[in-house]
Amino acid sequence: MSTETNKRTARTLFEMVSAGAIDPEIFTDSFVLWAPMTGQEMSREQYFAGYEALRREFRTPFKIIVTGMVAEEDRVAVEGRSEGEFTTGEPYRNHYHFLLYFKDGKIARMHEHMDSKHVMDVVMPKLSVS
Amino acid sequence: MSVEANKETARRLISQLETGKIDTSMLADSFTMWTAITGEMSREQYLGFGVAVPAVFTKPLELHITEMTAEGNRVAVQVHSGGELKTGVPYRNNYHFLFEFEGGKIVRMREHMDTKHASETLAVALGA
Numbered sequence: 001m002s003t004e005t006n007k008r009t010a011r012t013l014f015e016m017v018s019a020g021a022i023d024p025e026i027f028t029d030s031f032v033l034w035a036p037m038t039g040q041e042m043s044r045e046q047y048f049a050g051y052e053a054l055r056r057e058f059r060t061p062f063k064i065i066v067t068g069m070v071a072e073e074d075r076v077a078v079e080g081r082s083e084g085e086f087t088t089g090e091p092y093r094n095h096y097h098f099l100l101y102f103k104d105g106k107i108a109r110m111h112e113h114m115d116s117k118h119v120m121d122v123v124m125p126k127l128s129v130s
Numbered sequence: 131m132s133v134e135a136n137k138e139t140a141r142r143l144i145s146q147l148e149t150g151k152i153d154t155s156m157l158a159d160s161f162t163m164w165t166a167i168t169g170e171m172s173r174e175q176y177l178g179f180g181v182a183v184p185a186v187f188t189k190p191l192e193l194h195i196t197e198m199t200a201e202g203n204r205v206a207v208q209v210h211s212g213g214e215l216k217t218g219v220p221y222r223n224n225y226h227f228l229f230e231f232e233g234g235k236i237v238r239m240r241e242h243m244d245t246k247h248a249s250e251t252l253a254v255a256l257g258a
Binding site for chain 1: 166167197198199200201202204205206208223224225226228240242243244245246247248249
């Protein structure tokens with residue numbers, strides 16, 4: 001697959017996140033998510049469970065707006081920012097620099113670099129009490 | 131400038147961050163740098179900050195590049211670091227930098243990193 005095809009797929013992923021419904025077929029079966037904040041790798045199932053838990057805390061699905069992409073070989077680096085409003089009315093504004101690895105047109109691995117302090121400050125208190 | 135030349139410049143800058151002795155000729159006059167913690171910094175603000183950071187390490191910070199992705203005038207660099215702060219705690223961060231180049235020089239740098247770890251450890255050592 002070309003870097004341009006991979007970029008289109010990356011854009012589609014964040015459009016689906018913003019719409020509140022991610023097609024699992026965009027990922028390989030052995031997809032792994034790694035986030036420095038937790039230091040742990042998550043499977044596709046764990047990623048979906050985490051996404052659903054987070055989504056429930058929002059009035060409408062939080063949007064991830066892609067602000068830049070850099071692609072080479074099997075990789076796409078994606079900068080973005082999120083916009084959302086929690087059910088409590090608080091805003092969620094994060095910054096991201098994802099690194100996506102592709103295999104046969106699907107996302108095989110995703111590294112989620114983000115403003116983890118913002119997550120700790122505004123998201124974690126909500127997840128721990130729900 | 132070629133993508134490969136930009137990658138080489140990005141590698142050099144990352145390695146110079148270990149000591150804070152940055153070859154300023156790599157940075158454009160209008161260079162700006164951003165982190166989620168500090169917001170945008172000018173060239174002068176950033177160079178002042180670069181000097182302050184290594185001073186709070188008892189075991190110098192080592193930076194290891196784990197991936198580079200380059201296209202056009204941009205280079206994304208994933209890095210992890212390790213060192214020990216004068217407060218006695220280890221500092222191990224993960225980064226995904228984005229560098230934008232103009233005429234072979236870095237004009238913009240965005241340092242995406244584990245801000246939770248930085249604010250709990252490095253910011254404390256800096257007295258910030």
